[in-house]
Amino acid sequence: MNRFFGMFRGIAALEPAPRQVSFFDDAFAYWDHPMSSVQTWDVAALVRACESLKIERIVDVGCGTGRLAFALAGAYDTYIGLDSVQGPLSIFEELLRDSPATGIETRLMDVLHPFSLESLDRRTAFVMGNVTVNSFRDSDSLITLMRNLSKSFEGPKSVLLSVFSDEVIDKFPAFDHVVQPYTFRAPSGRNRIVWRGIHYIRSEHKLLHNVFLEGGITGEEWPGVLGNHIERVWTESAVKAVLEAAGHRCTRADTMYVADGGAKGWPVRLMHVTLDTR
Ligand SMILES: C[S@@+](CC[C@H](N)C(=O)[O-])C[C@H]1O[C@@H](n2cnc3c(N)ncnc32)[C@H](O)[C@@H]1O
Numbered sequence: 544m545n546r547f548f549g550m551f552r553g554i555a556a557l558e559p560a561p562r563q564v565s566f567f568d569d570a571f572a573y574w575d576h577p578m579s580s581v582q583t584w585d586v587a588a589l590v591r592a593c594e595s596l597k598i599e600r601i602v603d604v605g606c607g608t609g610r611l612a613f614a615l616a617g618a619y620d621t622y623i624g625l626d627s628v629q630g631p632l633s634i635f636e637e638l639l640r641d642s643p644a645t646g647i648e649t650r651l652m653d654v655l656h657p658f659s660l661e662s663l664d665r666r667t668a669f670v671m672g673n674v675t676v677n678s679f680r681d682s683d684s685l686i687t688l689m690r691n692l693s694k695s696f697e698g699p700k701s702v703l704l705s706v707f708s709d710e711v712i713d714k715f716p717a718f719d720h721v722v723q724p725y726t727f728r729a730p731s732g733r734n735r736i737v738w739r740g741i742h743y744i745r746s747e748h749k750l751l752h753n754v755f756l757e758g759g760i761t762g763e764e765w766p767g768v769l770g771n772h773i774e775r776v777w778t779e780s781a782v783k784a785v786l787e788a789a790g791h792r793c794t795r796a797d798t799m800y801v802a803d804g805g806a807k808g809w810p811v812r813l814m815h816v817t818l819d820t821r
Pocket of ligand 1: 604605611625678679
């Protein structure tokens with residue numbers, strides 16, 4: 544599902560049409576990663592939760608560039624990062640090569656397909672930091688995700704997931720056709736403009752992310768590359784309702800606050816989900 548808004552729709556209609564890729568594709572991972580500040584606002588609450596659950600192994604669902612593998616070092620013995628896109632995983636693997644960290648593995652996999660993981664047990668927790676749950680765009684995907692996690696190894700399982708608190712939903716209409724230009728130095732040494740936009744569709748709880756990388760940034764010729772990502776803005780009670788109807792148990796473990804960007808200061812809940820294993 545590709546959805547562009549405003550000027551991005553016009554760019555998508557250019558002749559020749561720009562290549563359209565996922566926001567997490569190599570082209571964007573390599574552009575976005577150096578420009579983004581590393582988020583740390585969820586780390587303290589995750590460490591507290593791992594300590595109280597006596598976690599030894601972490602399975603990071605949608606691990607991206609492995610932020611949590613490094614940030615939670617000391618809170619686990621072994622860590623497996625799962626992601627469906629090679630771009631962020633390649634950056635993660637590069638960071639690992641330069642790091643003294645041990646016990647870390649990565650797997651390229653789409654968690655919406657059934658999978659199994661060896662040598663995990665009740666001391667394992669699945670972790671989803673930084674509202675990664677928003678990448679699962681409807682109730683069916685959320686239920687499929689939890690079912691696949693629940694069947695990935697034998698025994699009881701916990702998921703620690705971060706999700707926006709209920710009151711935050713009224714703030715999202717502020718993201719109405721917001722477009723911001725950034726400069727970026729291409730490998731050629733030339734400065735280029737990156738256009739980054741977000742737009743919230745209230746009736747669907749959907750947040751559209753559109754990015755246009757001007758030709759010449761990633762080796763692409765004119766006109767460039769269009770990136771697209773759609774999030775479902777989940778809130779605590781909406782996630783709880785869907786998961787509890789599917790037999791899982793949800794409790795609130797902690798509250799955190801986004802530290803920067805457009806959502807600065809917004810409360811995020813850390814939920815502890817005990818998966819139904821029937
Ligand atoms: C917001 S980003 C990563 C954030 C990372 N968890 C953190 O806390 O820094 C979300 C990640 O989820 C991954 N993702 C989305 N859907 C997925 C799926 N079905 N299976 C595996 N990974 C997925 C994306 O590729 C992306 O890297």
